[in-house]
Amino acid sequence: MYTKIRNRDLKVFEDIVGAAHVHVGAAIDADLAHDELGTVAAQPEVHLVVTDKHQIEAIMTHCNQEKIPVTVRGSGTGLVGACVPIHGGVLLDMSKLNKIIELDPLNMTLRVEPGVLLMDIAEYVEKQGFLYAPDPGEKSATIGGNIATNAGGMRAVKYGVTRDWVRGLEVVLPSGERIVTGGKVVKNSTGYAIKDLIIGSEGTLGIIVEATLKLIPLPNKSVSLLVPFDSREQAIDAVPKIIANHALPTAVEFLEKDSLAFSEEFLGKQIPHADYPAYLLLSYDGNSDQQMEDDVNAISSFCIDELGAIDVYLVDTDERKQSVWSARGAFLEAIKSSTTEIDECDVVLPRVHINEFLKFTKNLSRELGVRIPYFGHAGDGNLHIYFCRDELSEQKWQKALEIGFDKMYDKAFELGGLVSGEHGIGYAKKAYMERQVGPAQMTLMRGIKQVFDPNNILNPGKILS
Amino acid sequence: MYTKIRNRDLKVFEDIVGAAHVHVGAAIDADLAHDELGTVAAQPEVHLVVTDKHQIEAIMTHCNQEKIPVTVRGSGTGLVGACVPIHGGVLLDMSKLNKIIELDPLNMTLRVEPGVLLMDIAEYVEKQGFLYAPDPGEKSATIGGNIATNAGGMRAVKYGVTRDWVRGLEVVLPSGERIVTGGKVVKNSTGYAIKDLIIGSEGTLGIIVEATLKLIPLPNKSVSLLVPFDSREQAIDAVPKIIANHALPTAVEFLEKDSLAFSEEFLGKQIPHADYPAYLLLSYDGNSDQQMEDDVNAISSFCIDELGAIDVYLVDTDERKQSVWSARGAFLEAIKSSTTEIDECDVVLPRVHINEFLKFTKNLSRELGVRIPYFGHAGDGNLHIYFCRDELSEQKWQKALEIGFDKMYDKAFELGGLVSGEHGIGYAKKAYMERQVGPAQMTLMRGIKQVFDPNNILNPGKILS
Numbered sequence: 001m002y003t004k005i006r007n008r009d010l011k012v013f014e015d016i017v018g019a020a021h022v023h024v025g026a027a028i029d030a031d032l033a034h035d036e037l038g039t040v041a042a043q044p045e046v047h048l049v050v051t052d053k054h055q056i057e058a059i060m061t062h063c064n065q066e067k068i069p070v071t072v073r074g075s076g077t078g079l080v081g082a083c084v085p086i087h088g089g090v091l092l093d094m095s096k097l098n099k100i101i102e103l104d105p106l107n108m109t110l111r112v113e114p115g116v117l118l119m120d121i122a123e124y125v126e127k128q129g130f131l132y133a134p135d136p137g138e139k140s141a142t143i144g145g146n147i148a149t150n151a152g153g154m155r156a157v158k159y160g161v162t163r164d165w166v167r168g169l170e171v172v173l174p175s176g177e178r179i180v181t182g183g184k185v186v187k188n189s190t191g192y193a194i195k196d197l198i199i200g201s202e203g204t205l206g207i208i209v210e211a212t213l214k215l216i217p218l219p220n221k222s223v224s225l226l227v228p229f230d231s232r233e234q235a236i237d238a239v240p241k242i243i244a245n246h247a248l249p250t251a252v253e254f255l256e257k258d259s260l261a262f263s264e265e266f267l268g269k270q271i272p273h274a275d276y277p278a279y280l281l282l283s284y285d286g287n288s289d290q291q292m293e294d295d296v297n298a299i300s301s302f303c304i305d306e307l308g309a310i311d312v313y314l315v316d317t318d319e320r321k322q323s324v325w326s327a328r329g330a331f332l333e334a335i336k337s338s339t340t341e342i343d344e345c346d347v348v349l350p351r352v353h354i355n356e357f358l359k360f361t362k363n364l365s366r367e368l369g370v371r372i373p374y375f376g377h378a379g380d381g382n383l384h385i386y387f388c389r390d391e392l393s394e395q396k397w398q399k400a401l402e403i404g405f406d407k408m409y410d411k412a413f414e415l416g417g418l419v420s421g422e423h424g425i426g427y428a429k430k431a432y433m434e435r436q437v438g439p440a441q442m443t444l445m446r447g448i449k450q451v452f453d454p455n456n457i458l459n460p461g462k463i464l465s
Numbered sequence: 466m467y468t469k470i471r472n473r474d475l476k477v478f479e480d481i482v483g484a485a486h487v488h489v490g491a492a493i494d495a496d497l498a499h500d501e502l503g504t505v506a507a508q509p510e511v512h513l514v515v516t517d518k519h520q521i522e523a524i525m526t527h528c529n530q531e532k533i534p535v536t537v538r539g540s541g542t543g544l545v546g547a548c549v550p551i552h553g554g555v556l557l558d559m560s561k562l563n564k565i566i567e568l569d570p571l572n573m574t575l576r577v578e579p580g581v582l583l584m585d586i587a588e589y590v591e592k593q594g595f596l597y598a599p600d601p602g603e604k605s606a607t608i609g610g611n612i613a614t615n616a617g618g619m620r621a622v623k624y625g626v627t628r629d630w631v632r633g634l635e636v637v638l639p640s641g642e643r644i645v646t647g648g649k650v651v652k653n654s655t656g657y658a659i660k661d662l663i664i665g666s667e668g669t670l671g672i673i674v675e676a677t678l679k680l681i682p683l684p685n686k687s688v689s690l691l692v693p694f695d696s697r698e699q700a701i702d703a704v705p706k707i708i709a710n711h712a713l714p715t716a717v718e719f720l721e722k723d724s725l726a727f728s729e730e731f732l733g734k735q736i737p738h739a740d741y742p743a744y745l746l747l748s749y750d751g752n753s754d755q756q757m758e759d760d761v762n763a764i765s766s767f768c769i770d771e772l773g774a775i776d777v778y779l780v781d782t783d784e785r786k787q788s789v790w791s792a793r794g795a796f797l798e799a800i801k802s803s804t805t806e807i808d809e810c811d812v813v814l815p816r817v818h819i820n821e822f823l824k825f826t827k828n829l830s831r832e833l834g835v836r837i838p839y840f841g842h843a844g845d846g847n848l849h850i851y852f853c854r855d856e857l858s859e860q861k862w863q864k865a866l867e868i869g870f871d872k873m874y875d876k877a878f879e880l881g882g883l884v885s886g887e888h889g890i891g892y893a894k895k896a897y898m899e900r901q902v903g904p905a906q907m908t909l910m911r912g913i914k915q916v917f918d919p920n921n922i923l924n925p926g927k928i929l930s
Contacts, residue, residue: 105709106709106817107705107815107817108705108709150653157651161651161652163661164625177905178905179902181902182883183815183881183882184881185846185881185882185883186622186626186813186844186847186886187617187621187846188615188883189885189888190890190901190902191665191898191902192670192914193658193661193664194910199658200656200657200658201658205657217709217710217713219711240571243682244594246682246752287712288756291753291756294753346654348650348653350648351572381650381652382651382652416648416649417648418647418648418650419655420653420654421650421652421653422654423654425655433655436655437644440640440642440644441644441646441659444657444916445656447915448657449657450912451912451913463656463657
């Protein structure tokens with residue numbers, strides 16, 4: 001169905017990006033065959049490093065004409081196989097298309113190339129007194145990858161997700177044509193929302209070659225509170241009430257003795273006040289000391305007097321913040337390093353149903369005989385749940401995944417949840433999405449893919465089969 | 466091309482919605498042939514009042530089968546002809562599908578039918594301590610119409626636009642199938658953004674039959690500041706600096722002596738401190754008196770010491786708020802009542818270019834010999850500019866519109882602006898959108914329309930020709 005890459009294609013690519021940026025065979029780094037989770041793996045036929053959007057136009061024009069599949073890759077930090085070239089072909093490496101083009105302080109926008117890392121954006125804009133608020137855990141992800149998955153992160157409670165922070169996109173279509181959608185403008189009711197359709201399309205509809213991001217003034221102050229409870233149930237039940245309270249937290253994470261234990265072992269140190277069964281970790285930001293103090297006092301009393309919290313610990317020094325947030329940030333790495341292989345579920349639920357879903361997960365773990373640690377964003381209902389293979393045979397492991405995921409997604413749908421809160425569908429979650437959205441929406445999605453990519457050459461086999 | 470409605474179609478409709486909800490011929494209210502602006506007019510063949518989403522499924526199934534065009538109408542407050550049934554057929558009247566279904570205080574969501582009015586949503590949720598933040602000027606618009614145009618409003622500076630506040634939609638497709646996209650969840654990376662594609666599609670891709678909206682806790686306090694300047698230029702130049710200051714205003718409107726004069730005459734009263742050439746009207750919200758006072762003091766000093774404001778007047782009593790905001794709110798009505806006919810331009814620009822664009826508009830007004838008053842949202846770069854016919858002959862009026870709009874949109878595009886900030890494309894702005902987005906995006910949009918509506922029966926001739 002697809003054209004295998006021939007010498008004459010390589011010659012074309014060399015003319016476009018230069019011979020030094022064309023890699024084939026053994027010269028292709030083995031890590032480029034998989035993403036961060038590694039459950040999906042496939043070798044590209046050629047690895048092209050691009051440094052300019054016009055190269056991408058030329059590559060797509062050629063590949064579309066010759067029916068060569070193209071898969072776009074940023075930092076490869078995804079967890080559902082979206083950047084894995086399952087049909088071979090071209091792996092289009094965006095990591096060197098990584099210039100910060102312009103910070104416009106008066107329009108409060110940042111123009112970037114897609115390969116810029118999240119951590120570099122944060123550093124760049126914060127130095128100049130601005131905030132780009134989306135805050136996914138993986139700071140070495142590219143902004144292009146974040147936009148492609150509509151990444152969420154911890155600050156979604158107050159600030160929303162990546163979609164809410166993208167004002168404009170420049171996109172190369174599978175045909176090689178380049179379009180601009182949106183811009184430095186705050187509002188837009190100009191025709192169909194092509195920008196929003198590209199956001200979250202996981203590199204299947206077009207290639208993001210430039211993004212204009214929204215910035216806000218950097219809040220002057222921030223504070224975190226570590227709030228211990230007697231049980232997970234009590235901690236999680238408190239969350240919607242805390243959010244409906246007047247000061248909106250930037251983040252509400254839950255920590256549990258079990259999951260903290262992974263981090264403690266992984267990092268070799270404990271968080272302060274580590275002796276409680278469960279915690280909420282709350283963050284607030286603002287602009288005056290007085291306001292922050294008022295907020296902290298109000299929320300502390302509310303937690304203790306009304307919600308049954310045992311205590312409220314202020315996480316205010318840099319050292320304490322670093323200790324607590326690094327424990328939270330290390331969960332995925334810690335869980336990975338605790339076992340032989342993992343697979344994950346990234347459901348998002350209405351936040352009132354988190355407890356019920358976690359209880360279901362605990363029971364499932366016992367029933368299947370599989371260790372299933374989890375963590376997640378209690379504030380936005382997005383859970384990250386990890387099946388750990390440990391010493392299971394390949395057959396038992398596959399069986400456990402099949403039965404386990406089926407049951408978990410069905411339970412999530414029953415509770416009004418969706419397959420993915422922030423990691424996307426990619427290759428790994430296609431069947432579950434199909435089950436959730438049903439045949440009418442699948443027909444729409446297939447039709448949309450066909451409109452953008454009639455030859456199905458751009459990241460084929462992702463999101464849709 | 467389309468089937469004219471026959472008696473047997475009427476019989477089908479009567480079976481679906483009841484004979485009392487089927488109107489034909491002279492029984493159709495004349496106002497249903499046009500929208501608020503009235504520049505586009507056409508008579509429906511039949512006016513159907515629906516009260517239930519299943520009726521809509523049945524109507525669409527029939528109309529799709531029989532190739533009968535269907536145009537959806539809420540309150541008819543649009544300005545670009547989107548709700549005008551230019552091909553006749555069915556006018557689907559959503560105004561009675563207007564139940565507030567559920568306020569979920571813990572997930573902080575509101576489920577509504579599409580015919581609920583904005584003012585009713587505001588009253589309902591604010592009584593229970595919540596805020597639905599989008600704040601378009603026309604409070605008698607339906608939420609369905611707001612979603613269909615991705616309406617913006619005054620609070621976009623701080624809170625974004627309608628899109629940012631829609632968590633989930635239930636939609637009847639042109640085929641009569643019903644889909645659910647999104648839900649009560651905060652994050653979503655589950656396949657293509659069908660919800661976001663429906664938002665802003667002006668009733669051409671599907672019929673919104675239920676929406677789940679995001680709420681936040683209602684801020685306890687709000688204050689407005691009326692800030693006079695010596696000139697419009699000075700006032701507007703101050704805006705980006707005020708926004709980049711640390712307390713983010715909810716709204717930043719500009720008022721000018723000329724446009725205020727319309728309101729004063731229309732309302733028969735002056736705003737307080739009415740003697741200055743230009744003003745900014747700033748609003749802030751928050752949760753503590755102390756914080757608001759600090760913010761007001763800081764922004765007042767900043768305006769006077771750094772930005773050249775003449776003074777800063779606190780608009781704090783209900784009476785003063787009512788006086789100032791009603792003057793601002795009356796602009797459209799006042800301009801309409803000042804002339805024989807109007808047409809409008811709803812461009813959105815990067816906010817730093819507002820002055821340049823208004824200067825261009827002033828020159829154009831002189832050049833064309835047409836009165837062109839304007840007002841707008843200085844905070845988000847969205848301008849509402851009105852061509853007033855006054856005593857011009859039909860020929861001169863059409864000529865002035867043609868030349869004037871051509872020049873204005875070209876100027877807007879040159880400055881990185883877009884055709885519509887919040888009123889949409891509808892029937893009236895199609896040519897300008899096509900010029901802005903170019904052939905590749907037009908092909909995508911046409912393809913998307915074809916995927917959703919292969920028989921082109923749903924609001925045909927809108928957004929796309």
